[in-house]
Amino acid sequence: MSSGRPRRLLHPPYDLAVIGAGPAGLAGVVAAADRGLRCVLLDAGARAGGQYYRHPAPELGAARPDRLHHHWSVFTGLAERLAEHVAAGRIVHLVHHHVWTAEAGAEWRLHAATGADSSGSAVIGARAVLLATGAYERQLPFPGWTLPGVVTAGGAQAMLKAGLVLPGRRVVVAGSGPLLLAAAVSLAAAGAEVPAVLEAGDYLGYARRPGVLGAVPGKLVEGAVHGAALARHGVRLHRSSAVVEAHGTDRVTGVTVARLDARWRPVPGTERRIACDALAVGHGLVPQIELATELGAATRTVPDGTVALRVDRRQRTSLPGLWAAGETCGVGGAELAIAEGELAARAIAGAAPSRSLLSRRRRLREFAELMAAAHRPGLDWSAWLRPETEVCRCEEVPVAAVREALDELGASDARTVKLLTRAGMGWCQGRMCGPAVAELCGGGQQRGADSRPLSCPVLLGELAEPLDG
Amino acid sequence: MRRTPAALVEADPGPAHTIEFDGRPVPALAGQSIAAALWAHGILAWRTTRVGGRPRGAFCGIGACFDCLATVNGRPNQRTCLLPAEPGDLVTTQEGHGHADLAV
DSSP states (O other): OTOOOOOOBBBBBBBBEEEEOOOHHHHHHHHHHTTOOEEEEEEESTTTTTTTTOOOOEEEEEEEOGOOOOSSHHHHHHHHHHHHHHHSSSSEESSSSEEEEESSSSSEEEEEEEEEEEOHHHHHHHHEEEEEOOEEEEOOOOOTTTSSTEEEEHHHHHHHHOOOSSSSBBEEEEEEHHHHHHHHHHHHHOOOOOOOOOEEEEEEGGGGGGHHHHHHHHHHHHHHHHHHHHHHHHHHEEEEEEEEEEEOOOSSEEOOOOOOBBOOOOOOTOOOOEEEEEEEEEOEEEEOHHHTTTTTTTTTEOOTTEEEEEOTTTTOSTTTEEOOOOOGGGGHHHHHHHHHHHHHHHHHHTTTOHHHHHHHHHHHHHHHHHHHTTTTTOOTGGGGTTTOEEETTTTTTEHHHHHHHHHOOOSSSHHHHHHHHOTTTTTTTTTTTTHHHHHHTTTTGGOOOOSOOSSSOOOOOHHSOTTOO | OOOOHHHHTOOOOOOEEEETTTTTTEOOTTTTHHHHHHHHHTTOEEEEEETOOOOEEOOOSSSSOTTEEEEEEEEEEEETTBBOTTTTTTEEEEEESSSSTTTT
16 A cells, blocks of 8 residues: 555654644644744645635636635735745645644644645644644435535535535525525625525524624624625525425435424425525534544533533643644634634743733634524424435435434444444544434433544555554 | 626636546646536536445535545545546546455
């Protein structure tokens, strides 16, 4: 296996390794370099930006990438500071470096799969690590969700922002959370017809804490901007509604939507069919924290049922030498991620936290928790499933098998369900089915952190190499 | 002018190159992933599943879900949403695990 693979490189230890070049990682690495730390920025992508600031490759010659983004100038500002530090040798930016495991110690060792096809390898040493690995989307299965043309809302965004392509001409957007609005607006702006946006939750949940909302006027403005843009494109937003089935044989040709009651159970008699050639669907975001949970880092359960890293006011995790910022600490958006990245960098560099940053973090964190509560999956969302609906896309495990494990074989948690059914044993490491399986096990409340020794598939030849580099 | 993603961001890509999908030519723009080039050509599926033989293509678009695997230049299990399309790339629909040649 190892023939033809680049030789592994053992970099000299850096003061700080930042994993992830999205908003939190970028803000963290430039703030740390500003304070004189020698930094390495490791990112799986080809260019800085992460998912939020994902943008076309230079070869596509996009003169106005800002039209698919909010606050694009914030990104270009961070990217310019990054470039200056790279030019001065204070930051080494390693693209196409997917860190698959971290070894803790006085000197941390990060093992990365390298190259666009992940066929190379590298080991990077650092005295401190900032985990800014962001999030991926939460999916709740429904009949027909494995049909080609059904894509994640974030995936539709990613393919549009980076590749300038659409999954279809008529795209229904459904699920829960603010990403749906952003996705619908971008799809419509890029020329897709968006017959409907279906939000399973109820945005009125935000109104329960007017004080929290009032403290983040930017978020209200953002919501209003999305609302106005949807209206301009003639897109209707349906609250308390969901896609309960996608139709088609080899690709999606339409969806059945229904009204939901407060527990997300479809209301009989409200079903209607919408013709479409694509569906973008998602239920909020899940912190991507396996590199830390594998090492035993303390976690907390967010009001939407997802698990995030527990950090102190200086963004320190429970593990010495490991800091975290942004979505890894609970999903809260780019502005919060930037504030936390900078707070972490200051702490790592031994500088005092800034009071304005602390205050911004507090206001945005409170809003994030409110948002999470408003979009938590309803207790009866699984009512739209059928026995044959696949829960695990990789291993093709149907609902019936998961229910059998729970009801007849004595499983009570996602890990046991995995061992009995293979749900979560496939390529994606349970990223697509994990949250749904946890919900089927009785909700995210009892959900512990997933423990996975490898955060992405790794070549056997790589594992055969001695770990001492 | 028809609204398109490229028009929205005022893209000025170079001339398209060509990749091959299951023996048919597919145009691709420099800087696009293989999955993006296939989507632009109206192709949504380029893999069949191991158990049910069902069609799959790009789902998450960010390299997390592994639904977009295909055989690229003879190598199976390549994540096409991450791989840049290079001129002359040969992409073939991947049947199951893509290792039928090993007869396992």
